[in-house]
Amino acid sequence: MQKIPLMQAKAGMVLARDVFRGDSSTVMPICGKDTVLTDDLIKRLDQMDVQSVSVQGHPVWEEGELSYEDLLRELDRRFEKTMQDPLNSILYDVHKAQLIRSMEGDSGR
Amino acid sequence: MEDKRSALKKIILDTKTLPTLPGVISKLNSLSDNDKASVQEMAKIVSSDQVLSARILRLANSPSYGFYRVSTISNALILLGVNVVKSLALSSSIFAIMEKNSVGLWEHSLGVGVAANLMSRKLGLSECEEIATAALLHDIGKVIISLKCTDAEMEILRIVRDRRIYILEAEHEVIETDHAEVGGWLAKSWFLPDKLSEPITFHHDVAKSESHRIKTSVVHIADVLIKACGFGNSGDCYVPRIQQVAWDTLNLNEQILSEVVGEIEDKLVDVKNFSLEMIGA
Numbered sequence: 001m002q003k004i005p006l007m008q009a010k011a012g013m014v015l016a017r018d019v020f021r022g023d024s025s026t027v028m029p030i031c032g033k034d035t036v037l038t039d040d041l042i043k044r045l046d047q048m049d050v051q052s053v054s055v056q057g058h059p060v061w062e063e064g065e066l067s068y069e070d071l072l073r074e075l076d077r078r079f080e081k082t083m084q085d086p087l088n089s090i091l092y093d094v095h096k097a098q099l100i101r102s103m104e105g106d107s108g109r
Numbered sequence: 110m111e112d113k114r115s116a117l118k119k120i121i122l123d124t125k126t127l128p129t130l131p132g133v134i135s136k137l138n139s140l141s142d143n144d145k146a147s148v149q150e151m152a153k154i155v156s157s158d159q160v161l162s163a164r165i166l167r168l169a170n171s172p173s174y175g176f177y178r179v180s181t182i183s184n185a186l187i188l189l190g191v192n193v194v195k196s197l198a199l200s201s202s203i204f205a206i207m208e209k210n211s212v213g214l215w216e217h218s219l220g221v222g223v224a225a226n227l228m229s230r231k232l233g234l235s236e237c238e239e240i241a242t243a244a245l246l247h248d249i250g251k252v253i254i255s256l257k258c259t260d261a262e263m264e265i266l267r268i269v270r271d272r273r274i275y276i277l278e279a280e281h282e283v284i285e286t287d288h289a290e291v292g293g294w295l296a297k298s299w300f301l302p303d304k305l306s307e308p309i310t311f312h313h314d315v316a317k318s319e320s321h322r323i324k325t326s327v328v329h330i331a332d333v334l335i336k337a338c339g340f341g342n343s344g345d346c347y348v349p350r351i352q353q354v355a356w357d358t359l360n361l362n363e364q365i366l367s368e369v370v371g372e373i374e375d376k377l378v379d380v381k382n383f384s385l386e387m388i389g390a
Contacts, residue, residue: 087351094367
């Protein structure tokens with residue numbers, strides 16, 4: 001799953017999460033997860049002040065954005081001093097699981 | 110050993126060159142001691158300084174607090190409380206420097222503010238806004254060191270780069286103190302309440318925090334979480350060791366940690382946008 005600014009959303013992308021109006025997330029969703037985006041729908045979301053959407057997979061690669069292997073290497077580097085510590089190793093595992101999920105389709109929500 | 114440290118303390122707390130304390134604050138201080146002061150009266154005083162009001166409102170609308178569209182000073186006073194607005198007023202001149210000169214540290218601070226806020230809500234703690242504010246200010250000592258001891262700061266960063274050690278260790282080698290203690294001095298000299306100054310002073314040594322250990326624990330863990338995400342730049346890239354005392358104080362477990370990390374990752378996109386907007390403005 002990837003969270004992207006609405007500006008980068010394209011027809012054909014699939015929503016990984018419900019979309020709410022721009023100013024709150026407590027009311028009913030205006031568009032459900034698993035919906036396939038169309039140009040019309042993106043325009044409507046824009047009119048409703050939606051700033052960003054979460055879509056399945058990882059469709060947008062920005063310049064300078066790191067690959068999964070690079071991200072994992074960076075994560076290892078950040079934890080190089082504390083990996084052996086039991087509490088930090090819990091946190092490391094949480095992050096690694098998160099990283100794997102972010103590269104895959106579903107978010108569970 | 111003591112000499113270098115106390116000389117430094119003197120330089121840092123030299124009021125003539127300390128970021129200015131807006132006159133509005135002393136008025137606000139005298140008012141809020143008097144219990145009968147109304148929010149309207151206080152809002153009127155703050156609003157008389159337009160630049161300051163604008164800065165407070167920008168910070169009040171930052172993702173660290175999770176309120177959107179706080180549009181007036183009296184709303185900010187009601188939603189965030191007098192203490193928070195006062196410390197935002199105090200720190201806004203420091204933040205103004207941070208936004209321009211050290212974007213990385215600014216993003217780190219905003220991120221820790223967000224993480225602390227999410228975590229204190231998840232744990233059902235009271236005074237979430239105060240905790241978020243302490244988190245936003247936790248590295249303020251680094252800004253002061255950079256302002257007042259530019260050469261020492263360069264030496265510190267060089268050591269971190271060359272020897273791949275924590276910035277805290279490098280600070281002890283070069284200035285015989287660290288950014289947490291320096292931040293604590295500053296907080297005291299501004300008469301910030303203990304619930305803000307304690308987390309700032311002890312965010313690297315939670316066991317020393319006595320009266321506000323819960324708040325200090327949240328700021329410590331939030332700092333660790335943001336460094337684990339690799340968000341912003343706080344001088345070194347290494348995740349600090351999670352202190353057992355903080356973990357126990359907050360009764361954390363893997364489940365809570367995993368939920369909070371997920372929520373943080375989600376929110377960091379907003380934080381990035383917010384900081385880009387502020388720098389662009």
